[in-house]
Amino acid sequence: MSAESPCINVCQLDAAGEICLGCQRTLDEIALWSQMAPAERRRIMADLPLRGLEGAGGRSRDSAPGR
Numbered sequence: 363m364s365a366e367s368p369c370i371n372v373c374q375l376d377a378a379g380e381i382c383l384g385c386q387r388t389l390d391e392i393a394l395w396s397q398m399a400p401a402e403r404r405r406i407m408a409d410l411p412l413r414g415l416e417g418a419g420g421r422s423r424d425s426a427p428g429r
Contacts, residue, residue: 367395368407386413 369392372384381388387395391406398406 366403366407368410381413386410 368385368387370384372382374383375381375389376383382392385392387406387410391398395403
């Protein structure tokens with residue numbers, strides 16, 4: 363049984379080499395994903411949309427409504 367994953371097969375790191383631009387997870391989170399408890403995966407998945415806004419170098423903010 364595979365763990366639900368936010369992966370969208372766009373595997374590219376941010377400029378700092380820390381966060382995947384596709385799924386917004388850290389390298390550690392990606393590596394440990396299948397070993398995490400379901401509650402931990404759900405917690406991370408709930409945080410991912412906020413990471414996209416914070417770590418996009420302004421891209422997500424620029425494309426937000428009301429820009």
